[in-house]
Amino acid sequence: MPDIAIPNDPARAIAEGAAASAPRLVAIRRDLHAHPELAFTEQRTAGVVAAELSRLGIPHRTGVGRTGVVGLIEGGLPGPTLALRADMDALPIAEQTGLAFASRAPGLMHACGHDVHTATLLGAAAILRDLAPALAGRVKLVFQPAEETLAGAAAMIADGVMENPRVDMALGFHNYPEIPLGGFATTPGAALAASDRFEITVRGVSGHAAHPDVAVDPILAAATLVVQLQSVVAREIDPFRPAVLTIGAIQGGVAHNIIPDEVVLRGTARSLDEETRTRIEAALRRLCEGVGAGMRAPCTLAYHRGCPPLVNDEGMRRRLVASVAAQFATPVEERAPSLGGEDFAYFAERVPAAHLAIGSGQKGRADRLHNSAYQPDEGAIPLGAAALARAAFDLLRPGAG
Numbered sequence: 001m002p003d004i005a006i007p008n009d010p011a012r013a014i015a016e017g018a019a020a021s022a023p024r025l026v027a028i029r030r031d032l033h034a035h036p037e038l039a040f041t042e043q044r045t046a047g048v049v050a051a052e053l054s055r056l057g058i059p060h061r062t063g064v065g066r067t068g069v070v071g072l073i074e075g076g077l078p079g080p081t082l083a084l085r086a087d088m089d090a091l092p093i094a095e096q097t098g099l100a101f102a103s104r105a106p107g108l109m110h111a112c113g114h115d116v117h118t119a120t121l122l123g124a125a126a127i128l129r130d131l132a133p134a135l136a137g138r139v140k141l142v143f144q145p146a147e148e149t150l151a152g153a154a155a156m157i158a159d160g161v162m163e164n165p166r167v168d169m170a171l172g173f174h175n176y177p178e179i180p181l182g183g184f185a186t187t188p189g190a191a192l193a194a195s196d197r198f199e200i201t202v203r204g205v206s207g208h209a210a211h212p213d214v215a216v217d218p219i220l221a222a223a224t225l226v227v228q229l230q231s232v233v234a235r236e237i238d239p240f241r242p243a244v245l246t247i248g249a250i251q252g253g254v255a256h257n258i259i260p261d262e263v264v265l266r267g268t269a270r271s272l273d274e275e276t277r278t279r280i281e282a283a284l285r286r287l288c289e290g291v292g293a294g295m296r297a298p299c300t301l302a303y304h305r306g307c308p309p310l311v312n313d314e315g316m317r318r319r320l321v322a323s324v325a326a327q328f329a330t331p332v333e334e335r336a337p338s339l340g341g342e343d344f345a346y347f348a349e350r351v352p353a354a355h356l357a358i359g360s361g362q363k364g365r366a367d368r369l370h371n372s373a374y375q376p377d378e379g380a381i382p383l384g385a386a387a388l389a390r391a392a393f394d395l396l397r398p399g400a401g
């Protein structure tokens with residue numbers, strides 16, 4: 001065995017590393033917060049990430065999956081490659097926090113805390129760079145664009161992020177204001193939903209509202225279809241398999257006395273497993289055909305499969321829980337699944353992966369993600385960095401396999 005500097009008290013080394021970089025990470029987060037960028041336009045953000053990785057002496061590539069950045073920390077011993085993934089994009093929300101470092105981009109805001117995520121992964125990078133001689137394997141730092149549109153992970157994978165070196169396992173994370181600062185949670189099995197969207201075009205025949213008999217009313221057909229669609233989850237899906245079917249937009253008609261030619265419905269279907277997902281899509285198709293035929297208004301369905309369900313690998317999840325519990329000497333909670341989507345699922349589809357929920361709730365506040373007044377507790381940054389660094393350290397311990 002070569003002589004390797006393995007800290008005999010990793011919890012302490014990691015906690016000290018996180019504490020040392022906390023002020024810098026908070027400053028980076030505030031800078032990112034003031035300059036939010038939407039999906040696939042994260043040029044400035046990618047520049048901040050690249051500059052920080054350069055400062056840390058971590059080799060990296062930019063422009064992976066358009067605006068993504070990938071860094072690589074090479075361990076002192078051979079071993080597997082672990083990907084740590086953060087997302088970087090903001091939302092089209094007008095910020096209402098009144099903070100000194102509030103968004104300077106009108107109509108855009110880091111309301112999902114991806115500014116916190118980016119800073120957190122930079123913090124983990126700084127700690128792991130210092131621990132690198134003790135690692136058996138390497139850490140690939142994945143700064144992903146466009147999570148909110150669920151398109152960034154696929155773009156990075158298409159651009160080769162899982163290769164050279166080949167990724168063997170992955171960890172993702174998200175801040176959650178409903179978990180108080182200092183808390184962590186994971187979800188066994190499927191944690192987040194398959195997220196699909198669809199568009200239904202209902203074709204009628206326009207005419208005078210006073211003479212519906214010589215027209216075909218697509219509004220009545222669309223209304224019937226909206227009601228019928230609610231029977232899919234209520235009556236066709238196993239009650240023990242969570243699913244949601246929501247129509248979020250209806251467009252059609254211009255005046256009180258005209259039957260229009262067309263109505264367009266847009267919606268989303270969510271589920272935690274492929275079988276349920278396939279059943280929902282089939283039921284949608286069948287009801288579109290049935291209502292269309294029954295009401296003489298053909299309903300055309302365009303169904304777009306989005307990201308798959310995010311399924312935690314149980315072995316990885318247990319190792320993650322053990323590491324976080326050991327780092328902070330606190331239990332890691334179990335969290336119920338959510339029908340929100342998260343495109344870390346594309347990584348988890350390819351390699352054993354686990355996703356960590358990091359508490360970001362400030363005392364005395366009741367924040368929500370995607371809310372214009374969202375204020376995560378910045379203490380989540382060094383805590384998250386320490387959690388990720390510890391998990392990586394344990395997964396890449398010599399002989400950890």
Ligand SMILES: [Zn+2]
Binds near residue numbers: 369
């Ligand atoms: Zn979000």
Ligand SMILES: [Zn+2]
Binds near residue numbers: 114
């Ligand atoms: Zn998010």
